[in-house]
Amino acid sequence: xxxxxxxxxxxxxxxxxxxxxxxxxxxxxxxxxxxQQHAGEAPTFLSYNVLDGLEEKGRFSSFLSRSKxxxxxxLKELQMKDSASYxxxxxxxxxxxxxFGQGTELSVKP
Amino acid sequence: DVKVTQSSRYLVxxxxxKVFLECVQDMDHENMFWYRQxxxxxxxxxYFSYDVKMKEKGDIPEGYSVSREKKERFSLILESASTNQTxxxxxxxxxxxxxxxxxxxxxxxxxxxx
Numbered sequence: 001x002x003x004x005x006x007x008x009x010x011x012x013x014x015x016x017x018x019x020x021x022x023x024x025x026x027x028x029x030x031x032x033x034x035x036q037q038h039a040g041e042a043p044t045f046l047s048y049n050v051l052d053g054l055e056e057k058g059r060f061s062s063f064l065s066r067s068k069x070x071x072x073x074x075l076k077e078l079q080m081k082d083s084a085s086y087x088x089x090x091x092x093x094x095x096x097x098x099x100f101g102q103g104t105e106l107s108v109k110p
Numbered sequence: 111d112v113k114v115t116q117s118s119r120y121l122v123x124x125x126x127x128k129v130f131l132e133c134v135q136d137m138d139h140e141n142m143f144w145y146r147q148x149x150x151x152x153x154x155x156x157y158f159s160y161d162v163k164m165k166e167k168g169d170i171p172e173g174y175s176v177s178r179e180k181k182e183r184f185s186l187i188l189e190s191a192s193t194n195q196t197x198x199x200x201x202x203x204x205x206x207x208x209x210x211x212x213x214x215x216x217x218x219x220x221x222x223x224x
Contacts, residue, residue, distance in 0.1 A: 041217070097166065098155070103153070
């Protein structure tokens with residue numbers, strides 16, 4: 001089975017840094033995706049971690065600890081356009097099956 | 111440019127109707143997925159397919175079936191639509207079973223069952 005936990009909502013200020021946490025329990029774990037979804041739009045890919053540690057990609061970084069079943073997404077220099085839902089998705093080795101957490105709704109305020 | 115296309119953006123159907131939601135991808139992807147998205151519940155996997163004519167149940171398959179006769183097309187079927195199937199339905203596709211291949215999503219179909 002699979003259990004994914006991330007906060008429902010977060011609020012941050014423009015220009016600040018925010019960390020969105022995700023804990024998961026899954027059988028046959030391969031790696032972990034983060035997706036971004038703006039209201040009324042389809043989710044889009046942000047990052048994928050397979051090894052422990054931090055992966056940096058511009059203003060966005062993603063961290064994974066396989067032994068702890070824990071990941072976070074770090075957003076720096078927040079912009080208003082970063083207001084969106086952020087979805088954590090552990091990847092199963094069961095034939096490409098992709099299960100998502102409920103998502104964290106981030107609101108960036110001026 | 112990669113593309114996953116869902117046949118309708120908005121759909122209104124009556125209770126008891128048989129409903130077909132169509133999804134087509136042009137990337138020659140092996141994997142295709144159907145999700146529904148509801149406020150507070152996130153994206154929930156209904157069915158996925160890793161090859162033509164192959165399908166696997168997701169977390170909430172009850173009341174749904176799927177068909178994948180061709181690689182590029184994955185159809186979601188509501189055998190007898192009910193009001194609790196009112197939702198946003200999202201289709202996605204990804205490459206084969208290699209790890210870390212991102213999924214591409216369609217724009218979604220907002221289905222209302224009255």
